[in-house]
Amino acid sequence: MTARRDAGIDAVRAIAIAGVVLGHWLVTALVLGDDGALHVNSPLAALPALQPVSWLFQTLGLFFLAGGYAAAASAARPKTVPAPSSPVPAARRRFPPLPRRLRALGLPVLALLALLGLALTAGALAGVPEATLRTVGKLVLSPLWFLLPFLVLTALVGPIARLVRRFGPVPPVAAAAAVVLAADAGFGFLPTTLVAAWSVPFVLGVALAQGRLGGRRTGWALLAGGALAVAALVLFAGYPASAVGVPGAGRSNLDPPSLAALALAFAQTGAVLLLLPRLRRLGARRPVRALNQAALPVYLWHQATMISVTVLVAWLAGRLPGLLVAPGGYAWAAARFAWLPLFAAALVLVVRLTRVGPGRPAAGAPQRPAGGRRRRPYRTVPGQPSGLWHGSGGHRIESATVRVPGRRVEVIAVRDSDPPSRSRAAVRSR
16 A cells, blocks of 8 residues: 555544544533533433443544554655746745644634634623533533644654654554553653554554555454453453543543553554455545545534534523433433434534635535636546646646646656756647
């Protein structure tokens, strides 16, 4: 497998995002207390028999696996020197790869924080109880913890990729597992443990992108070994039966990530290796592609959307099962499942609103050049030397294949002695 975009990895990322969102929606219960304020409860505390089911929705390992693959694939792409006739756009000169990635993450986060600040300020001025404001702020901000390990690991993808290429994934994975083991024994530091724990699936993703992780035998070994390790840690080592934290419990498998969370990431990686052909077919489907394009806003806004829908419905119709009623039995769980389509529809609307702006089309909208005409589909000419093609609307293509919108092309390779450009390609349309 070469380090390039893979539809199977897109499917993995979509499954990871869907698992996180559904997991949060199912285990987060807003309850109206006797003091008139909103508090957080969990059905896992009232229904302990459902705690093992939470492992199915703990998909953060898949998220970092896909992130490691994508970061390694991006770092492995050859850096080409642009032709003098087509200077690099100012935006690309101004923002090198990592700062561009930081900007892509930072702007949506800043927008979320700004709107949250306005909402909390307005609520405080309107007399909303302080406990309610604290609950809302904590629920909206809690998913942002992933930014720390994700940005750190993405920034270090170059050294990680070189380390994996030279020694394989076992040494860095073993070192990270030792850090997590020390944290489980009470000798950890939260930021270090957080980065070390999620570096395990990230490193496995880098190894997968480099072709250092593959084969059904490896997949079965990771799946069986990880699943058995989770069972052993829960049944015999005193680790919590729930994959996520439960209010009132003295320990959590995610705060900080424990060896059980690492074992689950191993099992999930093995499942990905075994199911990759099917995942590639799944990743080619339109809903999966759309979810990949909107992965960040979906992750950032899903808790705020759930809170808004809950409060709005309760304001219009009062306390209903599955919303502001405290979870006390399986009827609450069934009612919460019934509310999920409404949460999802509201989240789609919120994501569309956040992704539409001046000069920025909505998700799924056809891309158009500056002149307003629809861009014609590209055709690829394989087996040709690398070349550069310039088209209207600011298009510039420079790759191992030459792609021209809707036209057959003939590529003529010319070699010269100019060091900055060892080969050039003349493209002639037919």
